[in-house]
Amino acid sequence: MPIEINDHDGKAKTATEKSSLSEQAGQIWKQLNARKISSIDRMLFTEQLALLLETGINLREALQLLQKQTGNPAMADLIVTLIDNITEGKSFSYALKLYPKVFDSSYVSLVAASEKGGFLPKVLKELLAMDDKRQRLQSTLVSALTYPVFLIVFSFAVVVFILVAVFPKFADMFSAIYDQLPITTRVLMGISDLFIQQWPYILGVFAIFLLVFRQYLSSEKGRYLIALIKLKLPFMRGIFIELYLVNSLRLMGQALGNGVPVLETLGACRDIVNNSLYRNFIHRVEDKVREGSGIASAFKDEDFIPSMVYQMVATGEETGNLSLVMAKVADFYEKRLEQRLSTVAKVAEPLMLVVMGAIVGILVSSLILPIFSLSKAVH
Numbered sequence: 001m002p003i004e005i006n007d008h009d010g011k012a013k014t015a016t017e018k019s020s021l022s023e024q025a026g027q028i029w030k031q032l033n034a035r036k037i038s039s040i041d042r043m044l045f046t047e048q049l050a051l052l053l054e055t056g057i058n059l060r061e062a063l064q065l066l067q068k069q070t071g072n073p074a075m076a077d078l079i080v081t082l083i084d085n086i087t088e089g090k091s092f093s094y095a096l097k098l099y100p101k102v103f104d105s106s107y108v109s110l111v112a113a114s115e116k117g118g119f120l121p122k123v124l125k126e127l128l129a130m131d132d133k134r135q136r137l138q139s140t141l142v143s144a145l146t147y148p149v150f151l152i153v154f155s156f157a158v159v160v161f162i163l164v165a166v167f168p169k170f171a172d173m174f175s176a177i178y179d180q181l182p183i184t185t186r187v188l189m190g191i192s193d194l195f196i197q198q199w200p201y202i203l204g205v206f207a208i209f210l211l212v213f214r215q216y217l218s219s220e221k222g223r224y225l226i227a228l229i230k231l232k233l234p235f236m237r238g239i240f241i242e243l244y245l246v247n248s249l250r251l252m253g254q255a256l257g258n259g260v261p262v263l264e265t266l267g268a269c270r271d272i273v274n275n276s277l278y279r280n281f282i283h284r285v286e287d288k289v290r291e292g293s294g295i296a297s298a299f300k301d302e303d304f305i306p307s308m309v310y311q312m313v314a315t316g317e318e319t320g321n322l323s324l325v326m327a328k329v330a331d332f333y334e335k336r337l338e339q340r341l342s343t344v345a346k347v348a349e350p351l352m353l354v355v356m357g358a359i360v361g362i363l364v365s366s367l368i369l370p371i372f373s374l375s376k377a378v379h
Helices: 007-034 039-054 059-069 073-087 092-097 105-117 120-175 183-218 220-232 234-257 262-272 276-290 295-300 307-319 322-378
Strands: none
Touching: 039 059, 039 073, 039 120, 059 073, 073 092, 092 105, 105 120, 105 234, 105 262, 120 183, 120 234, 120 322, 183 220, 183 322, 220 234, 220 276, 234 262, 234 276, 234 322, 262 276, 276 295, 295 307, 307 322
């Protein structure tokens, strides 16, 4: 008896698989687009959404207006997904959670708390203010480091140019009095010859070194080393500790003040600090809270936490004003960090100029002194 094959189920299964693949591809494409959304785009979205909600427009209509007005295609696609999820009956915070690259856990947690309390516009304004302060602090940090880094790169370029383009022109002249040349001139001539004759190998070794170094930094040991340098190196320790305190304490103050649970708040703090040692500290704070101890007790046990922070947090817990105290401490350390960065920039600029002048002076003297010796020999 011949066997009949029902082709309908096979076609239905194939169609379902294609639909599933299409949905997966769509999600991947949306995630790729999300990477094109900058922090400035997120701040603009937050500001406009808060303004629209304050005028009495409901959330879905406000998002539809923003989707039409945005000039960023990636942001427009993201807003469409938010609208679709809200239309399906899902919460706004759930829709935001689908884009962790754009909306971190702290943003989602605060929005979720505001949805329960019915004060979304207020929280959006607070998120905008927090993002604005964080952006301003990062700009201050970048501007403080930009000029010293530029001087370092420029000095290196000058050194390479002199060694490759200038020294070879005097090689034949100096070879006659090689034994009488200063030690610096002989060393620089050797380096110059090495650069000219072996430059392909030098570039290859340098490229391999950069590749290996980058892989090491992306490894667990490399990340731990960088985290250790940031929190232990005397020059960098103060800057990074204050930077982490500003970001984490401000978030704690905002979250706790809006009714976000303590453990959820601490979990969000881990996401905004890119340092494994500081994240481990937040983990220990979470353990203390689970054990029934206060946040202040965990702050007291850490050697890199200033005593003033512990005392202020302990006072906030005792008086029931922890969120307000944390916001005040964050503001204090933000001003202090800006002053520190300003001082670093003022000191670094003349210091780098002196170092660059010394390097160029050694190079020039290594050329001029032998020329003087030759001119004396001729006379």
